[in-house]
Amino acid sequence: MxxxxxxxxxxxxxxxxxxxxxxxxxxxxxxxxxxxxxxxxxxxxxxxxxxxxxxxxxxxxxxxxxxxxxxxxxxxxxxxxxxxxxxxxxxxxxxxxxxxxxxxxxxxxxxxxxxxxxxxxxxxxxxxxxxxxxxxxxxxxxxxxxxxxxxxxxxxxxxxxxxxxxxxxxxxxxxxxxxxxxxxxxxxxxxxxxxxxxxxxxxxxxxxxxxxxxxxxxxxxxxxxxxxxxxxxxxxxxxxxxxxxxxxxxxxxxxxxxxxxxxxxxxxxxxxxxxxxxxxxxxxxxxxxxxxxxxxxxxxxxxxxxxxxxxxxxxxxxxxxxxxxxxxxxxxxxxxxxxxxxxxxxxxxxxxxxxxxxxxxxxxxxxxxxxxxxxxxxxxxxxxxxxxxxxxxxxxxxxxxxxxxxWRVEAGQSMTEEQLRVADAERYPGAAIKGLAPGSSDIPVHPGPMTVKWDDADVYRDGCHQSLQGAALLSCSYGPREASHTLALVGGSHSVHWLPALQGVLQRYPDWKIVTYTKSSCALGSQETSEAPAHRDACTKWNELLMERLLSTKPDLIFTTSTRVVDGIEEVPAGYQRQWERLAAAGIPVVAMRDTPWFGFDVPECVEINGRFSLKCAVQRELVLAPISPTRAVSFKENLHFLDFSDYFCTAEMCPAVIGNVQVYYDKHHVTATYMRTLSEELARQLAPIFRDAKPLALE
Structure with missing residues (x-):
């Protein structure tokens, strides 16, 4: 210099x-x-x-x-x-x-x-x-x-x-x-x-x-x-x-x-x-x-x-x-x-x-x-x-x-236009559109480029999500306080982005509430996180505190992720399975959701530059998801329910960036809250039998 x-x-x-x-x-x-x-x-x-x-x-x-x-x-x-x-x-x-x-x-x-x-x-x-x-x-x-x-x-x-x-x-x-x-x-x-x-x-x-x-x-x-x-x-x-x-x-x-x-x-x-x-x-x-x-x-x-x-x-x-x-x-x-x-x-x-x-x-x-x-x-x-x-x-x-x-004046005008846009189900069907098509070019993509980065789950704004370097257990509750059943949402940011869909599910189940325990780049049972040793140590400590809390409070159901992409290969980490077994032994059922695709580029920026129909903004399914979900190889199934929504993110060949006029991702791999809300109905349908079987557990 x-x-x-x-x-x-x-x-x-x-x-x-x-x-x-x-x-x-x-x-x-x-x-x-x-x-x-x-x-x-x-x-x-x-x-x-x-x-x-x-x-x-x-x-x-x-x-x-x-x-x-x-x-x-x-x-x-x-x-x-x-x-x-x-x-x-x-x-x-x-x-x-x-x-x-x-x-x-x-x-x-x-x-x-x-x-x-x-x-x-x-x-x-x-x-x-x-x-x-x-x-x-x-x-x-x-x-x-x-x-x-x-x-x-x-x-x-x-x-x-x-x-x-x-x-x-x-x-x-x-x-x-x-x-x-x-x-x-x-x-x-x-x-x-x-x-x-x-x-x-x-x-x-x-x-x-x-x-x-x-x-x-x-x-x-x-x-x-x-x-x-x-x-x-x-x-x-x-x-x-x-x-x-x-x-x-x-x-x-x-x-x-x-x-x-x-x-x-x-x-x-x-x-x-x-x-x-x-x-x-x-x-x-x-x-x-x-x-x-x-x-x-x-x-x-x-x-x-x-x-x-x-x-x-x-x-x-x-x-x-x-x-x-x-x-x-x-x-x-x-x-x-x-x-x-x-x-x-x-x-x-x-x-x-x-x-x-x-x-x-x-x-x-x-x-x-x-x-x-x-x-x-x-x-x-x-x-x-x-x-x-x-x-x-x-x-x-x-x-x-x-x-x-x-520049700021121009940015403010663009942001105001996007914030006033109403994402109604007719114009923005999202996952409900047939064939996961991008939608109509006559309807602007939502959320737009000025607001897409903030279209995430409530836990970030509510201060309930732990950072990379933190180890303390943060928590928020969503739903009726007097609810008789508790669903614990736990894991990293890929667990977090399911919160908007789960909040939509709770509108159909007023006797349930959601309690969150999440931390950046630290899934339930994760033994490694980012490249920094301090972050790995924090993740290990956080997992210890998390398990203590879950085993002591015994929620009716735990919602987390089941797979992770490691070195380009989708797998079920051994650390995940160990924690599932501990929870099963305590009689706590777990819903484990297959992870969503990871792109190698900023997806909404690609859409802004190249348009929603551009193949540059889509990835081949075989490059981001295994042909068969790795969860099928998991022999331990007691109190464990695997869900796979990959067909709502990818067709048989491609994983698009825009589905039903809705931006699917707000960066390289995190799903927008708007798109997640379009999955609420299907998620509620698949969770219904699990909810019916869930029984309140007496605290020990």
């Missing part, structure tokens, strides 16, 4: 950092490094270019994370700490306001330009179902809080599969700015306490920050990787490592051979990192040491006289130096351009030709942004005047706010 060319700052502290120290000068020992100004290092610009290219190439063609962002973090820390160390050495203090002002002038103009373009153009090409989160993320990005927005979404089970917004990549810039300001403030406080700290004092202090943040990062990644990935405090160590590399330079004496080998090893490690590691699922813990130490090695080994065969010679090549000069803008532009193409073409990845077009357009926009916008603000002599910077920031935010206001 380092920005632009250093050529315009030859006399500044930052340019002094991005430099080769005088190799003929006598070096001080490691115990007392000396931070001094020196000529500019073009290889740092080349390293920025490599980081930007890795990010763009992996996003455009590979669909993975490369580690290029971590390279940017190291370079930023290298430049920042050296600048602060020089200031502390020369002035015996660190001036935060000029530092923050300079940082704002370097980052905000291009950043706000891209945000303004997205805010004003997105309503014309972004699917309406992405408008709400898109507007929220633009606000978060404008305030440099996007990383925390995504961290919160990462622990929201229902938001984990959401399609990326055109500003999602602003998480890295948000984390960078926060880390830079935190480190600068920490160094300023340390300098004021230590009075006249030597470079060695700063090195010890920074090493302590590095160790604490890395330990926190390793722990956080092991417990909740999705959250830690965006956590600022789990990333500070990367910037600290860049600073440590800079402070260690005066005390490191490497031979030309060591510099050559070390530089090329670092370069190879950076290029191979994203190929050999699934970065998005293992960073930023100890695995992130791979690209960060590699980048640090290049910075250290590139210090000194040019080497004929050194990697610095390659990185200092004119094309890479030029690309490094626009690397910041390239990072800003490549992602929204890619999202625009993928949305417009409805593709999951860009092909060779389309990808080259995306990259070319991004580079062109980056060049003009750097030359016209960034250079205009960076080149001012009064770049340390905070009032001018604050005034410019306010103007830029006002432009973004204006675009968001117009």
């Amino acid at each position: 380092a920005t632009g060319s250093t050529k315009r700052f030859r006399g500044s502290a930052e340019a002094a950092l991005a430099s080769r120290p005088d190799h003929h000068a006598r070096r001080k020992p490691i115990a007392e490094p000396n931070i001094s100004a020196a000529p500019r290092r073009d290889d740092i610009q080349g390293l920025r270019a490599i980081g930007a290219l890795l990010v763009a190439i992996y996003h455009i063609w590979i669909g993975r994370v490369s580690g290029g962002v971590d390279v940017f973090f190291i370079v930023s820390g290298y430049l920042l700490i050296g600048s602060l160390a020089q200031q502390a050495e020369a002035k015996h203090r660190v001036d935060l306001i000029p530092f923050a002002t300079k940082l704002a002038r370097r980052l905000l103009p291009a950043s706000f330009l891209v945000l303004a373009v997205i805010a004003m153009s997105a309503p014309f090409w972004l699917p309406r179902m992405r408008w709400e989160t898109g507007m929220h993320q633009i606000v978060a990005s404008s305030l440099y809080l996007e990383n925390w927005f995504l961290a919160d979404a990462a622990i929201d089970y229902l938001a984990r599969d959401a399609v990326g917004s055109p500003v999602q990549h602003y998480w890295a810039m948000s984390a960078q700015v926060q880390c830079l300001l935190i480190l600068a403030a920490a160094v300023a406080v340390f300098t004021s306490i230590r009075r006249r700290p030597s470079p060695t004092d700063l090195l010890v202090f920074l090493t302590t920050v590095f160790a604490l943040s890395l330990a926190y990062s390793i722990y956080g990644t092991s417990r909740n990787q999705a959250f830690a990935y965006y956590d600022t405090f789990a990333r500070i160590w990367e910037f600290a490592l860049g600073g440590i590399s800079r402070l260690l330079l005066p005390g490191i004496n490497l031979s030309p051979m060591q510099r050559t080998i070390g530089g090329w090893i670092g370069f190879a490690a950076i290029l191979s990192c994203g190929i050999l590691l699934e970065i998005s699922t293992v960073f930023p813990g100890y695995a992130a040491l791979w690209p960060t130490l590699a980048a640090a090695a290049i910075l250290v080994c590139g210090d000194g006289p040019p080497l004929r065969c050194g990697v610095a010679r390659l990185l200092a090549a004119r094309p890479l130096v030029w690309l490094g000069g626009i690397s910041y803008s390239l990072y800003l532009w490549h992602w929204p351009i890619l999202v625009f193409y993928l949305t417009y073409s409805y593709q999951t990845s860009a092909g060779p030709v389309a990808g080259m077009v995306v990259l070319f357009v991004s580079i062109v926009l980056s060049y003009f942004t750097t030359r016209i916008v960034e250079a205009r603000f960076r080149g001012r002599k009064n770049d340390d005047r905070p009032l001018q910077t604050a005034f410019g920031t306010i103007i830029a935010l006002a432009v973004i706010a204006a675009g968001l206001f117009v």
Whole structure:
């Protein structure tokens, strides 16, 4: 995330950092490094270019994370700490306001330009179902809080599969700015306490920050990787490592051979990192040491006289130096351009030709942004005047706010139209339509794109559904309080989406009520849940509490799911069967519903873009459901009733996205409340004999 060319700052502290120290000068020992100004290092610009290219190439063609962002973090820390160390050495203090002002002038103009373009153009090409989160993320990005927005979404089970917004990549810039300001403030406080700290004092202090943040990062990644990935405090160590590399330079004496080998090893490690590691699922813990130490090695080994065969010679090549000069803008532009193409073409990845077009357009926009916008603000002599910077920031935010206001008005009108739509049985038969046909093109699909994400069960709004990380047993009751019979709805979110259908059933059975015990990604008897160990532990604890409650209260009937898709295969997990046997032994009957299909894409978004009749929005039944329900192989049947409604979600060949003018799913695999309500009559019919056999159980 380092920005632009250093050529315009030859006399500044930052340019002094991005430099080769005088190799003929006598070096001080490691115990007392000396931070001094020196000529500019073009290889740092080349390293920025490599980081930007890795990010763009992996996003455009590979669909993975490369580690290029971590390279940017190291370079930023290298430049920042050296600048602060020089200031502390020369002035015996660190001036935060000029530092923050300079940082704002370097980052905000291009950043706000891209945000303004997205805010004003997105309503014309972004699917309406992405408008709400898109507007929220633009606000978060404008305030440099996007990383925390995504961290919160990462622990929201229902938001984990959401399609990326055109500003999602602003998480890295948000984390960078926060880390830079935190480190600068920490160094300023340390300098004021230590009075006249030597470079060695700063090195010890920074090493302590590095160790604490890395330990926190390793722990956080092991417990909740999705959250830690965006956590600022789990990333500070990367910037600290860049600073440590800079402070260690005066005390490191490497031979030309060591510099050559070390530089090329670092370069190879950076290029191979994203190929050999699934970065998005293992960073930023100890695995992130791979690209960060590699980048640090290049910075250290590139210090000194040019080497004929050194990697610095390659990185200092004119094309890479030029690309490094626009690397910041390239990072800003490549992602929204890619999202625009993928949305417009409805593709999951860009092909060779389309990808080259995306990259070319991004580079062109980056060049003009750097030359016209960034250079205009960076080149001012009064770049340390905070009032001018604050005034410019306010103007830029006002432009973004204006675009968001117009967008919000349009979104409000669309949402109002959808909310006023009445889903009557005649126009919206849903599952009752013959042959599971999509319906009529003359009738708009319901729920529409602006409201479909909220067409879910009541437990989410009532606060009765436990989150991924929680273990406490939450519960709600639906139906008459004085009802003599109790149906317990238990399990994960795929149990939850049957609640609207069950509520419709209870209208025919006023002597029954529903009590819910549900938790995200945690079915009854589930022994594993998400990728985070903390979530697995919470699921295990929740199941223990759940069984204690069920065995003590003894509901008349338990409603849950019976199957689950594991590695593409539909099966009945052994953990489910163990819990069924325990409940049967206690005389509690169980209704186990076959799970509904899981799609590999956002279904309502596909419908909005391609239409309800498009085969792109349907999946073959054989790909999501086993030919024969796995429950038939379950030998244990005592007090166990299996229900299979798969024929109400799929024909013999296909599983459609829209049935009877009703959206079936509100994301990749959760069923809308509207469609579930159309299943109430059939569900009531199949539950009738089970209800008749259910007898109230005396509490022990």
